[in-house]
Amino acid sequence: MEMILVSLCFTTLLAFFLLKKILQRTATSKANLPPSPWRLPVIGNLHQLSLSPHRSLRSLSRRHGPLMLLHFGSVPVLIVSSADVAHEVMKTHDLKFANRPVGKATVKFLKGGRNLLLSPYGEYWRQMKSLCVLHLLSNKMVRSFEKLREEELNMMMEKVEKASSSSASVNLSETIFNMVNTVVSRVALGKKYSGEKSIANLKKMMRAAMDIATVFPVGDYIPCLAWTDTIRGLDHKLEKMNKSVYEFLENVVREHEEEGGDKEKSDFVDMLLWIQKEKPNGFEIHRQDIKLIIWDIFIAGTTTTSTLLEWTMTELIRRPETMKKLQEDIRTHSRSNNYVTEEETGNMKYLKAVIKEILRIHPPAPILIPRQLSENVKLKGYDIAAGTQVIINAWAIQRDSATWGSDAEEFKPERHLDSALDFQGQNFMYIPFGSGRRLCPGIGFAMALAEVTLANLVNRFIWKVESRTVGDDDQYHLAEAFGVEVCRKFPLIAFPSSL
Numbered sequence: 001m002e003m004i005l006v007s008l009c010f011t012t013l014l015a016f017f018l019l020k021k022i023l024q025r026t027a028t029s030k031a032n033l034p035p036s037p038w039r040l041p042v043i044g045n046l047h048q049l050s051l052s053p054h055r056s057l058r059s060l061s062r063r064h065g066p067l068m069l070l071h072f073g074s075v076p077v078l079i080v081s082s083a084d085v086a087h088e089v090m091k092t093h094d095l096k097f098a099n100r101p102v103g104k105a106t107v108k109f110l111k112g113g114r115n116l117l118l119s120p121y122g123e124y125w126r127q128m129k130s131l132c133v134l135h136l137l138s139n140k141m142v143r144s145f146e147k148l149r150e151e152e153l154n155m156m157m158e159k160v161e162k163a164s165s166s167s168a169s170v171n172l173s174e175t176i177f178n179m180v181n182t183v184v185s186r187v188a189l190g191k192k193y194s195g196e197k198s199i200a201n202l203k204k205m206m207r208a209a210m211d212i213a214t215v216f217p218v219g220d221y222i223p224c225l226a227w228t229d230t231i232r233g234l235d236h237k238l239e240k241m242n243k244s245v246y247e248f249l250e251n252v253v254r255e256h257e258e259e260g261g262d263k264e265k266s267d268f269v270d271m272l273l274w275i276q277k278e279k280p281n282g283f284e285i286h287r288q289d290i291k292l293i294i295w296d297i298f299i300a301g302t303t304t305t306s307t308l309l310e311w312t313m314t315e316l317i318r319r320p321e322t323m324k325k326l327q328e329d330i331r332t333h334s335r336s337n338n339y340v341t342e343e344e345t346g347n348m349k350y351l352k353a354v355i356k357e358i359l360r361i362h363p364p365a366p367i368l369i370p371r372q373l374s375e376n377v378k379l380k381g382y383d384i385a386a387g388t389q390v391i392i393n394a395w396a397i398q399r400d401s402a403t404w405g406s407d408a409e410e411f412k413p414e415r416h417l418d419s420a421l422d423f424q425g426q427n428f429m430y431i432p433f434g435s436g437r438r439l440c441p442g443i444g445f446a447m448a449l450a451e452v453t454l455a456n457l458v459n460r461f462i463w464k465v466e467s468r469t470v471g472d473d474d475q476y477h478l479a480e481a482f483g484v485e486v487c488r489k490f491p492l493i494a495f496p497s498s499l
């Protein structure tokens with residue numbers, strides 16, 4: 001009797017699972033899915049990606065269209081490669097596409113997305129974002145940090161001046177990165193953390209975090225091969241980084257607590273601690289969340305802004321004509337040979353056009369930050385299922401000749417002189433800061449620092465790079481590093497000489 005019952009249960013279960021599979025297949029086969037390139041079992045389309053995903057994805061989209069469905073392992077990933085489709089995703093259906101995928105690193109290191117960059121869309125994200133804008137990134141706050149920017153920039157210029165007078169070279173990539181990092185550190189953490197030792201330590205951790213971001217997390221996409229992450233050392237690296245970053249951030253928070261966490265004090269950590277204590281409007285943040293938000297500001301604020309300046313100097317040194325025009329623009333609007341002020345940069349149209357063009361042709365985040373669809377949607381007539389990840393290839397969109405014309409691949413700041421395009425992501429042919437609800441909140445912060453830094457670097461010095469005896473100069477200088485955030489592969493080493 002018992003045997004009959006067990007067999008009956010087993011058969012019913014089997015029938016149930018078979019039926020479920022058949023129903024799922026029928027549903028998928030009925031769905032009108034976007035075009036997909038062929039894929040392999042287990043790994044899906046992963047073998048079709050190169051170390052420059054924005055480039056390989058553009059090649060694929062040229063064959064399969066601006067809306068493609070790939071599979072990274074078992075995970076469906078939608079690839080958007082035209083302004084038109086980007087408009088549908090980030091404007092028409094922005095709310096449904098406002099989530100971020102949650103991978104192993106997000107769960108472990110970011111406590112499931114209690115930071116801002118990768119936080120799931122919802123009330124916590126909304127509150128955190130407005131808090132960061134209000135207390136750190138608003139125009140008013142950005143303006144209030146002008147003196148601090150000037151101090152750090154002057155210190156950087158002194159170092160360049162020294163190199164110039166001894167005909168020595170400057171590692172511009174590193175020099176710019178250090179200056180930007182110090183500004184972000186002083187603004188977010190207060191003066192006491194601007195000492196050489198803690199900055200050096202912080203930089204090492206940030207580099208480690210960026211390195212980890214370049215390692216593909218196999219387990220997130222092919223669960224049956226998750227063990228390879230352990231063998232490749234990814235899990236260990238993640239653990240190690242987790243420990244050192246948390247120790248550093250714990251130290252920062254503790255020191256601020258010991259000093260009182262006073263609302264009247266001006267740094268961002270004090271403000272977060274005050275919010276944690278007082279819970280204004282009933283908003284609760286935990287001590288742990290404060291560390292994650294600070295970390296976000298470091299990662300998002302430093303790497304992108306320094307990469308923008310690094311590519312700008314690279315392109316200008318390659319193009320003496322453009323450099324000359326920029327110097328003329330600066331001299332027309334600046335009263336001093338010594339320090340160009342932020343007020344003066346406000347009138348420099350060519351300077352702004354150069355920066356806009358760099359963000360078009362070398363966007364620091366070429367595939368933005370991935371999104372995830374929260375409910376089923378019909379997009380351009382195709383059925384897209386909830387849970388699908390979404391990559392918006394801003395790099396491909398910003399080089400699309402259908403919208404930018406036949407010279408789309410060329411670096412031409414002049415195209416922005418009479419154009420109404422801005423950074424707010426309202427025109428989807430130009431989205432270096434993303435668009436919609438997830439639009440970057442650090443635009444003003446980044447621009448204030450980038451404009452004044454560029455104006456001063458170019459106003460005071462003539463820059464040259466050493467001729468290379470072997471290899472193609474362009475291939476060397478335009479080579480891109482691998483990562484979510486794409487900077488130069490090789491550092492920019494240049495010789496400044498006073499004008």
Ligand code: HEM
Nearest residue numbers: 117300301304305308365368433434435438440442445446
């Ligand atoms: C040239 C400089 C910068 C570039 C190119 C840049 C680019 C981006 C991009 C593409 C996104 C994702 C947008 C999307 O998903 O639609 C983003 C998000 C973000 N950025 Fe920036 N960014 C820059 C500077 C900054 C700075 C200076 C800060 C802060 C100090 C910052 C903080 C953030 C934050 C917190 C987010 C997450 C927003 C969210 O998920 O709601 N960024 N940024």
